[in-house]
Amino acid sequence: MNTSPTDEQQTIDGPRMTGSQALLESFLIEGVDTLFGYPGGAIIPVYDALYDYRDRLRHILVRHEQGAVHAAQGYARVSGRVGVCLVTSGPGATNTVTGLADALMDSTPLVLVTGQVGSELLGTDAFQETNFVGITQAVTKWNCQVKRTEDIPAAMAKAFFVARSGRPGPVVVDITKDAQCGTAPFHYEKIASIRSYVPVPEPDPARIEEAARLIDEAQRPLVMVGQGVILGNAEAELKAFLEKSGMPVASTLLGLSAVPTDAPQYVGILGMHGNYGPNIRNRDCDLIVAVGMRFDDRVTGSPAHFGENARIIHLEIDPAEIGKIIPADVPVAGDVRQTLPLLTERIRKRRHEEWIAGFRACDRIEQERVIRPALHPTGARIHMGEAVDTVARAYDNDAVVVTDVGQQQMFAARYFVFRRTRSLVTSGGLGTMGFGLPAAIGAKLGAPDRDVVLFVGDGGLQMTIQELGTIFQSNVPVKIVLLNNSFLGMVRQWQELFYDSRYSFTELTNPNFGLIARANGIAYRRVEQHEELTDAVAEMKASQGAFLLEVCVESQENVFPMVPAGAPVAEIRLE
Amino acid sequence: METDKEYIITVFSENKVGLLSQITTVFTCRNVNIESLTTSESALQGIHKFTIVVRTSPETVEKVVRQIEKKIDVLKAFVYAPEEVVQQEIALYKVTRSSSVEQLVRRHNVRILEIDSDYIVVEKTGHKEETQQLFRLLQPYGVQQFVRSGTVAVIKSRRELLNEYLEELEKMRKNQKNIDTEA
Ligand SMILES: Cc1ncc(C[n+]2csc(CCOP(=O)(O)OP(=O)(O)O)c2C)c(N)n1
Numbered sequence: 001m002n003t004s005p006t007d008e009q010q011t012i013d014g015p016r017m018t019g020s021q022a023l024l025e026s027f028l029i030e031g032v033d034t035l036f037g038y039p040g041g042a043i044i045p046v047y048d049a050l051y052d053y054r055d056r057l058r059h060i061l062v063r064h065e066q067g068a069v070h071a072a073q074g075y076a077r078v079s080g081r082v083g084v085c086l087v088t089s090g091p092g093a094t095n096t097v098t099g100l101a102d103a104l105m106d107s108t109p110l111v112l113v114t115g116q117v118g119s120e121l122l123g124t125d126a127f128q129e130t131n132f133v134g135i136t137q138a139v140t141k142w143n144c145q146v147k148r149t150e151d152i153p154a155a156m157a158k159a160f161f162v163a164r165s166g167r168p169g170p171v172v173v174d175i176t177k178d179a180q181c182g183t184a185p186f187h188y189e190k191i192a193s194i195r196s197y198v199p200v201p202e203p204d205p206a207r208i209e210e211a212a213r214l215i216d217e218a219q220r221p222l223v224m225v226g227q228g229v230i231l232g233n234a235e236a237e238l239k240a241f242l243e244k245s246g247m248p249v250a251s252t253l254l255g256l257s258a259v260p261t262d263a264p265q266y267v268g269i270l271g272m273h274g275n276y277g278p279n280i281r282n283r284d285c286d287l288i289v290a291v292g293m294r295f296d297d298r299v300t301g302s303p304a305h306f307g308e309n310a311r312i313i314h315l316e317i318d319p320a321e322i323g324k325i326i327p328a329d330v331p332v333a334g335d336v337r338q339t340l341p342l343l344t345e346r347i348r349k350r351r352h353e354e355w356i357a358g359f360r361a362c363d364r365i366e367q368e369r370v371i372r373p374a375l376h377p378t379g380a381r382i383h384m385g386e387a388v389d390t391v392a393r394a395y396d397n398d399a400v401v402v403t404d405v406g407q408q409q410m411f412a413a414r415y416f417v418f419r420r421t422r423s424l425v426t427s428g429g430l431g432t433m434g435f436g437l438p439a440a441i442g443a444k445l446g447a448p449d450r451d452v453v454l455f456v457g458d459g460g461l462q463m464t465i466q467e468l469g470t471i472f473q474s475n476v477p478v479k480i481v482l483l484n485n486s487f488l489g490m491v492r493q494w495q496e497l498f499y500d501s502r503y504s505f506t507e508l509t510n511p512n513f514g515l516i517a518r519a520n521g522i523a524y525r526r527v528e529q530h531e532e533l534t535d536a537v538a539e540m541k542a543s544q545g546a547f548l549l550e551v552c553v554e555s556q557e558n559v560f561p562m563v564p565a566g567a568p569v570a571e572i573r574l575e
Numbered sequence: 576m577e578t579d580k581e582y583i584i585t586v587f588s589e590n591k592v593g594l595l596s597q598i599t600t601v602f603t604c605r606n607v608n609i610e611s612l613t614t615s616e617s618a619l620q621g622i623h624k625f626t627i628v629v630r631t632s633p634e635t636v637e638k639v640v641r642q643i644e645k646k647i648d649v650l651k652a653f654v655y656a657p658e659e660v661v662q663q664e665i666a667l668y669k670v671t672r673s674s675s676v677e678q679l680v681r682r683h684n685v686r687i688l689e690i691d692s693d694y695i696v697v698e699k700t701g702h703k704e705e706t707q708q709l710f711r712l713l714q715p716y717g718v719q720q721f722v723r724s725g726t727v728a729v730i731k732s733r734r735e736l737l738n739e740y741l742e743e744l745e746k747m748r749k750n751q752k753n754i755d756t757e758a
Contacts, residue, residue, distance in 0.1 A: 137597055142647040145592075162647055193748055196589050196650040202747060320641040 014187035019149035019180040020049035026156035028056060029188050032084050034445055035059045036068040040088025042128060043115030045180040060474050063466035065092050067438035069099025073108045074442030077425045078400055082109045082163050089115045090128030098432055100139040100170045105429025107231055109168035111159050119147040119176040132174045141169030149182035161191040166199025167318040168231060201319055203334035211313045211330045212346035218287035220355050221247045224270060227254035228292015228317060234337035235421045241344045246351040248359055250278035252293050254428040257418035267359040271299040272563045273410040277362030279563060279572040285310040292336045295325040305568035315339050369574045370560050381554035382530055384411040384483050391453060391481060392416045394537045399451040400443050404436030404460030406490035408483040410559045412455040434463030440478045441470055458484040458510050468520040471546045479540050480548045485555045486510060493558045517548040526550040578632045583655045583728050586625040587617060587737055589648040598625060601642045607631045611725035628726045651740050662728035666706035669696050671717035683709055
């Protein structure tokens with residue numbers, strides 16, 4: 001029953017092999033086919049073993065360990081599988097910390113294996129030793145250190161189980177060099193439960209009844225979906241619930257693509273740069289049904305005013321999220337794939353036509369005041385929204401969209417129409433610049449049959465630009481749309497709106513991106529004129545390999561609508 | 576804050592290296608001060624018990640407990656008000672020896688642990704106020720060392736919540752297995 005690796009009694013009935021081989025065998029048993037990694041002294045034994053597994057395990061050599069984690073995140077988010085990374089101790093390990101923090105915030109299942117100095121050297125400040133279990137405590141769902149060869153299989157089984165079960169998250173397994181080199185019999189048992197861990201809480205039937213009753217009584221309800229629906233593979237269950245309840249539905253940034261954004265009941269994105277309707281009507285709602293989301297402050301604005309006239313039903317797998325920010329009138333703990341059908345069974349079939357028509361009226365206002373000017377700018381320069389819209393239409397709105405962080409992220413989320421689930425990969429909770437390029441690489445490898453388009457700013461691209469080398473070496477056909485405004489645009493926007501236009505260190509003097517692309521064997525085109533845009537996007541789409549399309553955009557554009565940070569969402573501004 | 580009250584939190588966990596710092600981090604993150612903390616084996620073999628005393632608001636204590644339970648190696652955490660538990664602390668005092676000190680300690684229901692020609696070491700068990708009061712009384716005579724343990728507490732309730740929880744888990748797991756085999 002007790003599954004912690006140190007307590008595991010290894011039965012002596014498997015073939016003998018080294019710890020490194022045992023690790024790779026564990027990967028195979030867990031269904032891993034792709035690793036993202038970077039070698040170094042403390043992980044060389046594993047890399048040596050990997051040489052003989054090249055036919056079964058594809059290893060992508062990144063250019064920086066942060067890139068390995070973001071790539072694994074992109075891979076995991078599009079495929080629903082666990083992303084796996086392999087790095088060395090010390091600097092290799094510490095380079096992954098941003099990625100782990102990002103994956104924890106955005107509930108991405110990852111297993112990161114780090115090499116560690118030999119167990120006899122632990123605690124001596126040995127060369128490239130860091131206390132990585134200590135460092136990553138705050139940025140992992142779980143972590144452990146393995147010092148004995150015979151403990152590797154059990155540790156890996158637990159790592160994969162923890163990473164993918166319940167609310168997914170990143171797991172670190174830190175393996176000392178002597179454990180990698182030693183030999184032991186290999187015996188692997190997949191884990192299905194851990195005594196101290198309840199991945200999915202049992203739904204309470206009384207709460208379900210209560211929630212169904214509130215739904216039946218509501219006059220002005222709104223469903224809010226988060227990434228929980230996608231992580232729980234509950235898209236069909238959500239669809240059935242929406243069809244029967246007739247309720248309008250809005251999405252968080254990470255929830256995007258769980259519901260087709262052109263569906264009749266869909267009313268837009270919640271939060272800071274979301275749509276006008278779901279924010280301005282927040283006060284009018286008498287019921288909010290939150291499904292697999294965690295009320296991030298970018299979604300709620302001022303929590304005291306959020307849904308102030310509404311009862312709140314919160315369907316959520318992680319009990320620690322229920323009531324953390326917004327108190328739930330009816331908390332429904334559980335997996336939404338299980339709880340949504342229980343609600344659908346019990347509720348009346350309804351339509352909320354008039355209430356939804358109210359959202360459509362808001363859409364028309366937003367269309368007039370924000371969307372039309374963004375998509376059809378009158379000035380000489382191209383606008384970001386226009387570029388996103390052109391790409392969306394060229395791809396018939398069917399591509400995996402990966403974004404970096406900043407204005408381009410918000411424009412991509414707002415102006416792409418998402419019709420298929422798992423179509424947006426973006427850093428939501430941590431907002432990590434530099435996420436985009438490596439995540440796009442991972443996304444393409446995780447969804448080889450889909451087109452993968454990255455929208456990235458000139459700031460963010462340069463944070464992980466070395467991964468162009470990974471694209472070159474591993475021949476990954478991602479399409480990169482660089483929206484170059486020669487500014488750290490999102491920060492510049494805040495400076496313009498809230499700091500008296502004092503553009504303190506947000507202007508960028510950029511390198512020649514064309515030379516950089518070409519140096520990495522990546523096709524390249526640069527556009528400045530509205531008229532060239534469609535043709536350039538078509539060229540990018542038609543090209544076989546990777547492509548960098550640099551779009552020179554208006555340097556001082558702002559993303560609207562906008563809820564000023566900390567304000568009630570109903571105070572959303574259109575300009 | 577006026578709404579702040581004393582709470583006794585008991586946490587049951589697997590005996591895993593580093594868990595103590597994982598648990599205390601939950602408090603630091605939310606800026607909650609730990610008044611006292613003790614750890615030991617529980618009555619169930621292999622299960623570790625932490626007893627943590629904090630002063631905070633009822634909402635915060637609830638959130639903190641849920642964050643603690645979220646740790647993979649934590650089995651369960653419970654929150655109690657002081658009236659729901661029997662709690663004790665233990666204090667040791669090393670005091671310069673004199674006849675008046677000896678008389679004083681005899682009147683205060685303490686155990687004498689050691690008597691030397693120069694000093695005397697005594698032990699008092701009780702609530703914080705009691706051990707603190709004795710400290711104040713002894714001070715004029717010269718307290719060379721004073722140390723007080725964290726609170727240890729047992730729950731008054733007739734029900735043994737941890738055992739019930741473990742049984743419930745077992746049931747859930749069986750149900751889960753049945754579902755899995757049906758599927
Ligand atoms: C690692 C990191 N550093 C700093 C920030 C703060 N930040 C958020 S958006 C932004 C500007 C991004 O500029 P750019 O990449 O050019 O994209 P744009 O906003 O212009 O689309 C900055 C600096 C961040 N999110 N991440």
